[in-house]
Amino acid sequence: MECGTCGVGEKVEIAAKIIRRAATRLAKCHRLECGHAWHLEVGTSDGPQHPQGVDEPTRCTCGEIAIVNGLLVEGRQHAALGPDLTEDAFKRWLEQVLEALDGIPAEIGARSLLQSATLAVKPHKSAIGEQVISLNKLLGRAIKAVS
Ligand SMILES: [Zn+2]
Numbered sequence: 001m002e003c004g005t006c007g008v009g010e011k012v013e014i015a016a017k018i019i020r021r022a023a024t025r026l027a028k029c030h031r032l033e034c035g036h037a038w039h040l041e042v043g044t045s046d047g048p049q050h051p052q053g054v055d056e057p058t059r060c061t062c063g064e065i066a067i068v069n070g071l072l073v074e075g076r077q078h079a080a081l082g083p084d085l086t087e088d089a090f091k092r093w094l095e096q097v098l099e100a101l102d103g104i105p106a107e108i109g110a111r112s113l114l115q116s117a118t119l120a121v122k123p124h125k126s127a128i129g130e131q132v133i134s135l136n137k138l139l140g141r142a143i144k145a146v147s
């Protein structure tokens, strides 16, 4: 779907969660790759169809992903900066990422998200830019895990 914050272009959905279900209406939270999330309400097939099909999406208010989502938004900005990203800004962000990932379960059989993150940022293993990309991927998995 298109992200109301990022603007033009389709964004891949990391996860979707039904947040409200009424007799004829269904509200879903769509969590996008950019780190933003949108709520969309649609009519269910057995209810009267909305004349325009669907309503306008509204900004996500889900508490359980607010922190991880915010960090992913920041991570996308870091990735866009490329070599201009300062080590200081990266370290500040990294600290919060590690804290947020701690306690979020990984997929069954997978290494824990915190462990993966720690491995991804081993000193001198890869450039900061690559570390940001790895961490963004882990944040995406975290969003999926709590959805
Ligand atoms: Zn967005």
Ligand SMILES: [Zn+2]
Binding pocket: 019, 029, 030, 037, 038, 039, 060, 061, 062
């Ligand atoms: Zn939401």
